[in-house]
Amino acid sequence: MSIFSVLIVDDDEKLVKLLKAYFDREDFITYTAEDGLSALQAVKDKSPSVIILDLMLPGMSGWDVCKQVRRDNDTPILMLTARDEESDRLIGLEIGADDYVTKPFSPREVVARVKAILRRVGNSVVNRRILKMDNITIDPERHQVFNGGLPVELTPTEFKLLELLAGNPGKVFTRLQIVEQTQGYMFDGYERTIDTHIKNLRRKLEADPKNPRYLQTVYGIGYKFNGGSNE
Structure with missing residues (x-):
């Protein structure tokens, strides 16, 4: 199963919580930002599959955020606008937005539109992304x-x-989740083979496999990836 992440950029805390709840229920990994600068940092750090971007942000506008994102990558962008003016929609699409939704809207519609965008661009949204964590x-x-x-x-x-x-990075996965999302099927005993794969990865990637910096065990739960220094 492909894993998609969404970055919700809006300074309306209630709206962000509502959208996050809907995307969480759809098994998206959800990130949030309340202004333009933190949105750009989140795009750099998290490499989301899609961005939901409000036009009316404090400080840096959604238009400026969209233009900045487009200088560096082609992450799909769904714009949110409080005004149903054709000029706003056209400007947004011209500077690189993939779609737009006018407030007020149904959270289900936003989820549906994000899914439609991801279907159009295909899994290449995820597959094109180069992941870099320390070494x-x-x-x-x-x-x-x-x-x-x-x-x-x-x-x-x-x-x-x-x-x-x-x-x-930082997200804890159970062995069952790892099997389901990497293999798509289960059979007796397969969960425990994840331990063997982790052991092999540590041997190939860690300077000290017995004291792993990256592939860390969360006892009683599963595993996570730590992109920072081992503490």
């Missing part, structure tokens, strides 16, 4: 992993597992 670089499109600039040979299962965890 680790993952290129999903080329199916390559580098550690300190040196190539690392991984099995297909190891690659999927690493891409899942590293693509969601």
Whole structure:
């Protein structure tokens, strides 16, 4: 199953919480930002699959955020506007927005429109994304992993597992979730093979596999990827 993440950018706290609740129920990984500068930082740090962007933001406008994002990448953008004026919609689309929704709107409509955008662009939204965490670089499109600039040979299962965890730094996955999202099926005993794959990944990626910096165990739950320093 593909994992999609959404960045919701709006200074209306109640609206953000409402949208987040709907996207969480649809199994999206949800990030939020309340102004333009924090939105740009989140785009850089989180590499979301799609951005929901309000036009009327404090400080930096949604238009400026959209233009800045478009200078660096082609992440799909769904714009939110409080005014149903054709000029606003046209400007938004001209500077790079993929779609728009006029306030007030149904959260279900926003979710549906985001899903439609992702269907149009396909899984390449996720697959094109190059993940970089400290010394680790993952290129999903080329199916390559580098550690300190040196190539690392991984099995297909190891690659999927690493891409899942590293693509969601800090998020804890149970063994069952890892199996379902990397294999799409289950059979008796397969959950425990995840431990073996993690052990192999640590051997290939960690300076000290017994004291892992990246692939960390969350005891009693599962595993997570730590992109920062080991404490």
